[in-house]
Amino acid sequence: MTREYRLRDAATHRLTELIKLTKIAAGGRTGRGPSCLCCDEVWSGALELIRGKEKIAIISGFYIPSASAPETDGPAGAIVLARALSRMGHQAEVWTDSYCLNCFAACGRSIGWPDGLVRDVSSDPGGAPAADLYIYIERPGRAADGAYYNMRKEDISRWTPALDCFATSGGAPVLGIGDGGNEVGMGRIAALLREVMPDYAECLCVVGSDICIPVDVSNWGAFALTSALSSMEGVWLGQSEAEDRMMFEALCEVGAVDGVTLERSLSVDGLGIDEHLRVRRLLEGLVSA
Secondary structure, three states, X not given: OOHHHHHHHHHHHHHHHHHHHHHHHOOOOOOOOHHHHOOOHHHHHHHHHHOOOOEEEEEEOOEXXXXXXXXXXXHHHHHHHHHHHHHOOOEEEEEEOOOOHHHHHHHHHHOOOOHHHEEEOXXXXXXXXXXXXXXXXXXXXXXXXXXXXXXXXXEOHHHOOOOOHHHHOOOOOEEEEEOOOOEOOHHHHHHXXXXXXXXXXXXXXXXXXXXXXXXXXXXXHHHHHHHHHHHHHOOOOOOOHHHHHHXXXXXXXXXXXOOOOOOOOOEEOOEEHHHHHHHHHHXXXXXXX
16 A cells, blocks of 8 residues: 555545544433534644643533532543543643532542642632643633523532633633533633524533534543543553543542432432443544554
8 A cells, every 4th residue: 555545545534533532422412402512623623732732721510509519521521531631641630619529539640640630719800820722621610690500590609719810811721521502611602602502502511612612511621632642652551441430430539410300319410320331432443543
């Protein structure tokens, strides 16, 4: 086979892989509006945004006041992506707030991610170390009225430290991953989201990003991006099935709840652990193929 054909085959494979990433992470499994706006190009755009960045801060954490606990979506995605970036040579940290810190630390600890690389930056955001890239995963962002809302249209500003300040500072590029339209970064597609989710328009986040990845479940977006990074490196950088289970169990043990059911269970956004393990297997299969 000539070099020309090898290059053509590689390009075709990469395009096919990006299409499959979208189908796996944003196939409409949860019935929410944002994921229908996901396009194949966001994955290659995200990889390009990550390229050459030394210090990367992954910012996450969604607290649910009515349950007095953080939700299960976010921690696993943030930890897995941070570990993958670290294995590639980037300096990656996970940032959150005081309400969510314990869940992120426990989730990371369950698969060997150091406590020292999970940081509470809510008390003094201005004192946080500068980063070359900010990646937001399932982190509430302010709406047009300046407040923060959950999917029930409840104002949760009192329990949501303004960590979207890093996205609005202009200090570094921003990548946003979300599944409800109220997360940091979704402001990039706010006009489209208002058409898709007219009843939720006033609660949509207006904080934009350089690349926005709308998916079914935010964790899946982070895992899919990890799969894309793995393909680029030629080795699986994501979590094993055993590690996935350990993260679920660790989050449950420290009190995290499903953001849809508000129950303390091995589930995320109303989907049980088996569905999440299926997604993980599909993503790893893309890399091994």
